[in-house]
Amino acid sequence: MMKKIIISLAAIMMCVASFGQAKKPTLMVVPSDNWCKQNGFTMKFDNQGTIEELPDYKKALQGSSDLMLVTAKISELMANRGFPCKLLEQEMKKLASESAEDAMLTSKQGGGVSESPIDKLAKTAKADIIIQVTWAVNTQGPKKSVTFILQGIDAYTGKQVASASGTGAPSFSAELPKLLEEAVLNYIDNYNVQLQNHFDDMFKNGREIIIRIKKFDTWADDFETEVDGKEISAHIEEWMQKNTVSGRFNTSDATANMMLFEQVRIPMYDANGKALDARSFCKGLQTFFKNPPFNVTSKLMTKGLGQATIVVGDK
Amino acid sequence: MKNRILTVTLGLAFLLTGVVSTFGQARKKAMRDMEDYRYELECVGVGAQGTYLIKVWTYSKKPKVAIAQAKKNAIHGVIFKGFPGGGQGCTSQQPFATPADEDKNIDFFEKFFADGGDYMRYVAESSDGSIGAEDRLKVGKEYKIGIVVSVQKDLLRKDLEKAGIIRALDSGF
Numbered sequence: 001m002m003k004k005i006i007i008s009l010a011a012i013m014m015c016v017a018s019f020g021q022a023k024k025p026t027l028m029v030v031p032s033d034n035w036c037k038q039n040g041f042t043m044k045f046d047n048q049g050t051i052e053e054l055p056d057y058k059k060a061l062q063g064s065s066d067l068m069l070v071t072a073k074i075s076e077l078m079a080n081r082g083f084p085c086k087l088l089e090q091e092m093k094k095l096a097s098e099s100a101e102d103a104m105l106t107s108k109q110g111g112g113v114s115e116s117p118i119d120k121l122a123k124t125a126k127a128d129i130i131i132q133v134t135w136a137v138n139t140q141g142p143k144k145s146v147t148f149i150l151q152g153i154d155a156y157t158g159k160q161v162a163s164a165s166g167t168g169a170p171s172f173s174a175e176l177p178k179l180l181e182e183a184v185l186n187y188i189d190n191y192n193v194q195l196q197n198h199f200d201d202m203f204k205n206g207r208e209i210i211i212r213i214k215k216f217d218t219w220a221d222d223f224e225t226e227v228d229g230k231e232i233s234a235h236i237e238e239w240m241q242k243n244t245v246s247g248r249f250n251t252s253d254a255t256a257n258m259m260l261f262e263q264v265r266i267p268m269y270d271a272n273g274k275a276l277d278a279r280s281f282c283k284g285l286q287t288f289f290k291n292p293p294f295n296v297t298s299k300l301m302t303k304g305l306g307q308a309t310i311v312v313g314d315k
Numbered sequence: 316m317k318n319r320i321l322t323v324t325l326g327l328a329f330l331l332t333g334v335v336s337t338f339g340q341a342r343k344k345a346m347r348d349m350e351d352y353r354y355e356l357e358c359v360g361v362g363a364q365g366t367y368l369i370k371v372w373t374y375s376k377k378p379k380v381a382i383a384q385a386k387k388n389a390i391h392g393v394i395f396k397g398f399p400g401g402g403q404g405c406t407s408q409q410p411f412a413t414p415a416d417e418d419k420n421i422d423f424f425e426k427f428f429a430d431g432g433d434y435m436r437y438v439a440e441s442s443d444g445s446i447g448a449e450d451r452l453k454v455g456k457e458y459k460i461g462i463v464v465s466v467q468k469d470l471l472r473k474d475l476e477k478a479g480i481i482r483a484l485d486s487g488f
Contacts, residue, residue, distance in 0.1 A: 021487070021488055022487055022488050023488070024485065024488035025488075080469065081483070081484040081485065082483055082484055082485030082488075083484060083485055145404075164406070166400075166406050167404075168361075168404035169402065169403050169404030169405075182361045182404065185361055185362075185364055186361045186404065186405070186406050187406060189408055189409075189468075190406060190407075190408065190409065192484055193409045195484065196482070196484050199484070199487070199488075200482075203487055268487075
């Protein structure tokens with residue numbers, strides 16, 4: 001009996017603890033496109049007749065020890081501040097092994113793992129905040145210096161949430177790895193001050209997300225259809241007004257077939273104190289569509305903590 | 316004879332009291348200067364991991380007091396003032412806390428900055444204690460003394476976070 005009580009109490013405590021904390025964004029250090037191009041770590045592919053050059057992260061990670069050093073140093077310093085980073089190299093290895101496992105996996109009846117084209121597209125190395133690094137070595141006679149740029153980019157809104165940059169002191173003798181290490185040590189604190197400001201803003205004004213609402217062509221109605229004397233789009237905007245922090249959101253696009261909401265500020269916690277992200281927030285919108293007067297099912301897809309797409313009319 | 320000894324002893328005692336009192340007043344003045352942010356911090360290089368390497372310029376009529384006060388000023392500056400960048404590849408660094416945080420936690424900081432207080436754990440003189448002529452300036456009636464110190468900023472930040480003075484980067488998550 002006593003054992004049962006202790007287990008129940010422990011379970012309650014764990015629930016309370018998890019409810020009290022907001023969802024923590026994940027961070028990953030990635031070299032910028034500019035750095036990859038400058039150092040020849042790119043791959044070319046033919047995009048319907050247009051040759052495009054994209055960063056080749058695998059080649060960069062295998063070919064540049066300096067990149068490994070910078071990534072490791074930033075990850076170490078961020079872990080000291082309570083934010084262990086996802087490692088790009090490990091994420092890519094994980095994806096490759098997951099794909100291999102999925103390809104080999106069969107059920108006893110011979111069925112394979114189902115994967116839609118959307119699932120395939122979603123299989124990329126991702127994090128909520130990308131720490132993008134760029135550096136260039138400047139030489140002036142025998143002297144060398146490093147220009148270093150550190151940018152924190154919100155993966156969903158595309159906004160720069162933190163940055164630090166500058167050029168270090170020229171040196172006659174220091175080797176490049178030493179200059180790079182100094183640069184990271186020199187800029188990381190200012191970068192983290194801005195990141196802290198971003199988090200403070202998030203706790204005060206809500207997490208910023210993007211919501212896309214689309215319709216399946218099998219749905220007879222569209223967002224201009226009138227229900228209870230108002231277009232469905234107006235009902236959706238009303239719901240957004242009610243459920244966002246201080247009614248903060250922008251209707252960036254609105255047509256009969258789609259709506260795009262940007263700068264949507266969602267609360268960090270729901271009424272029960274449970275942490276919210278784009279997915280849990282949009283579950284509410286899904287319920288809104290499911291209930292009268294709309295009575296329509298919808299499909300919810302999310303990208304990380306900050307981007308959600310609802311397709312109305314089917315699952 | 317007895318009278319002479321008594322007079323000399325009393326004279327010496329008065330003299331000693333005067334010296335101690337002047338020194339004590341100078342130290343009090345140095346503390347007031349710190350509270351009024353009357354000191355300057357200058358970055359002298361990118362320190363080893365987890366540290367800042369800075370030069371603290373402290374004002375006092377007595378160089379000894381300035382030297383003793385330098386470490387306190389360095390920690391006070393890192394917490395509440397920050398410092399500008401400049402040469403040696405330094406970038407400007409922002410303070411850990413605001414003056415409002417100081418007012419809110421006045422008891423904590425009074426104890427923290429007391430003589431021999433906890434601030435001593437985070438600062439070390441990076442030279443052998445000797446001060447070069449270029450770092451000992453006479454400005455009006457007082458001295459402006461520059462001392463290079465190394466501040467354990469990561470440890471200092473962590474302990475301030477633990478004490479609830481400043482928020483950790485991951486607080487709330």
